[in-house]
Amino acid sequence: MEMLTPGSGLLFWQFVVFIGLFLLLAKTAWKPILASLKERETSIQAALDSAEKAKIEMAALKSDNEKVFKEAREERDKILREAREAGSRLHDQAQTDAKKNADKIIEDAKAIINTEKQAALRDVRAQVAQFSLEIAEKLMKKNLSDDKAQQSLVEGFIKDLKLN
């Protein structure tokens, strides 16, 4: 039973010492210790968070890179395709142009030839008329030298006229 009755002195000292210990520890030990622990906790958390963020950013960067790469490839393909198209278009254009020119030249040549031909024909016709006149003159000069021949000729003309 003696063991179960608390001694007054120890009660008093325990009360005083424990309160003193609590106040001293709270100020000199727990405050800095808990503050440091909290600080470390937050810094670790911040480090973890930033690592996670960096990971996400890296992934984003990677996908961005891939996107840029893909776009560049597409751009290249597009440029190539366009160049090829432009080339073929130019080629076609040149061909048609050349054909057109050639046709025009041929056309022109044909027209010139035609006019030349007409001119030549006109010339030939004039000359033939000239020659015919000259021949006719010569013939007439020779044939109409006698009156008889002139007579028959005129009669011939008149005959024709009558017929008309």
Added chain:
Amino acid sequence: MRSTIKTVYPYPKKPFALTKSAFFALLIFVLTGAIQSGFAQATEVPKEEEAETHSAKEPNVNEVIFEHVMDSHIWHFFDGHYGTLHLPIIAYSPNRGLEMFSSSNLYNEHHETVAYNGYSLMKNKLLLDGKPVLDLSITKNVMMLFINASLILMVMTSVARAYKRNAGKAPKGIQSFIEPIVLFVKDEIVKPNIGAKYEKYLPYLLTLFFFVLFGNLLGLLPGAANLTGNIAVTVTLAVFTFLITNFSGNKNYWMHILWTPGVPLPIRFIILPVELIGIITKPFALTIRLFAAITAGHIVLLSLLGMTFIYHSWFVGIGSSIVVIFISLIELLVAGIQAYVFTLFTSLYIGMAVEEHGHDH
């Protein structure tokens, strides 16, 4: 089928019980061995020697145990002139005021109590003119209390300094030993049981935990006093917990005690006294648990060691020493467990008092 297996083989489900029972078997073996050899000793020893042995040794063990477990005005380390530390006596009485003198005045050279200046000791109780007096002496346990408090203060301030010195660096030295314990108390005991407002109570609970832990561990040292196994110490700690719990009790807490929600009226008249008694039983349980666990441990250890001196046999000495080694290891475990349990229950009680949301009954 399943139930038969269960009934037939209960042991594989509890491997712990097996080791425990093996341990008790060893204990019983040593105890029976001790008793048998004790009887053998008793029959072998001649009559006159036996009488001397019994008068000189046997009652001594009981005295030694209780001298160790109880508080005292002297601190006895070993026999002889220099083996005893005489502690100061401080007494207060209305007619004589505060008086202070050495306890060596109350003992003669044979370590028997004598009267001095009207003061005398009766079973470790200080009497003035035969009547009890307010005794504020620096007793053995008060001395131990000072040692415990200074040690905690020294360790913790050095740890706090280490935090300032190694700011932003990994802990080292004693800091890395204390830090996991602080984190354990903070994250495993206080935070889950108190909840959002835990930071306000953390300094008290940390002080409490380390006070009990250091007290328990220091008490296991040879020659040390049984500080945390003294009811005055445990009751003071429990009173602090009681005061903090009830002063931080919010509306929900008091509502729960005085007018338990969702209970029919007639039952309220039964519940109300139960809840009111519950306010007191909580700190009472804290007081008794720590006191009993630590004191019982000390008594068991000393009784086992004392058997050697009762039976003065080599066989018993070796046997009980082996058991004492194991019990000491268990006591180390108990020292930690009791500190944990005291802090855990205090956190639980505070947690119940500050809990915000109402219960759904």
